[in-house]
Amino acid sequence: MKNEKSFTLIEMLVVLAVLVLLISIVLVSIGDAGAKARDSIRKKDLDQIRKALILYAHDHNYKLPNSGFGMDNNGNGFIANKENGESCYPGGDLEDFLDGTDPDIPLPVEVYIKMSQDPKCGGCNGCFNLGAGTAGYMYYGDHYCGVLFASLEKPSQEDLGTCNSHCQGGPPVLGELNYCLEVRP
Secondary structure, eight states: OOOOOOOOHHHHHHHHHHHHHHHHHHHHHHHHHHHHHHHHHHHHHHHHHHHHHHHHHHHTTTOOOOSOOSGGGSSOEEESOEETTEESSSSOOHHHHHHTOOTTSOSSOOOOOOOOOOTTTOSSSOSEEETTEEESEEEEEOSSOEEEEEOOSSOOHHHHHTTTSOSTTOOOOOTTOOEEEEEOO
16 A cells, blocks of 8 residues: 555545635625725716706706606606616606707707716616616705715715705605715806
8 A cells, every 4th residue: 555645525625615715705805896886986977967967057047957857757856867768757857958858948959968877777777766766866956956866885984974964955865875965056
């Protein structure tokens, strides 16, 4: 008999278990990084929409668009909700105002922004459902103050605090909508 050195079955199972543990840790870290990257895109998108709303207000006697876009004009102004050029909701929406496709705006039509969609689930089949439909971003406001909402996947405490103090009489924060950005002309 030769005296050979080799791994026992127990040693190989231990090594395999350690490898599986390390791989699972890496996969979780990658998933968190992706969620944080999408949240960063959402924040940037809302800031771009805020800037477009301010430009809109400057061209319209310093008045923001009134809330009531989409969702049968009940005050939930979902935006970035088009799919294949079609709106998800009946009637106009804020996206139509800002991207220049609202048929009720007389010519010449101003284009303020080409609206972005939620990086994970924008369009008509968004991530969250509020009443009659789904959406990526939301706008609520009157002519003098508005609030943009998004749903962050990995919000910090600072992000969650953005919805505590905004336009007087604003809507309550709705479920998954956990990030807010105030808009004033």
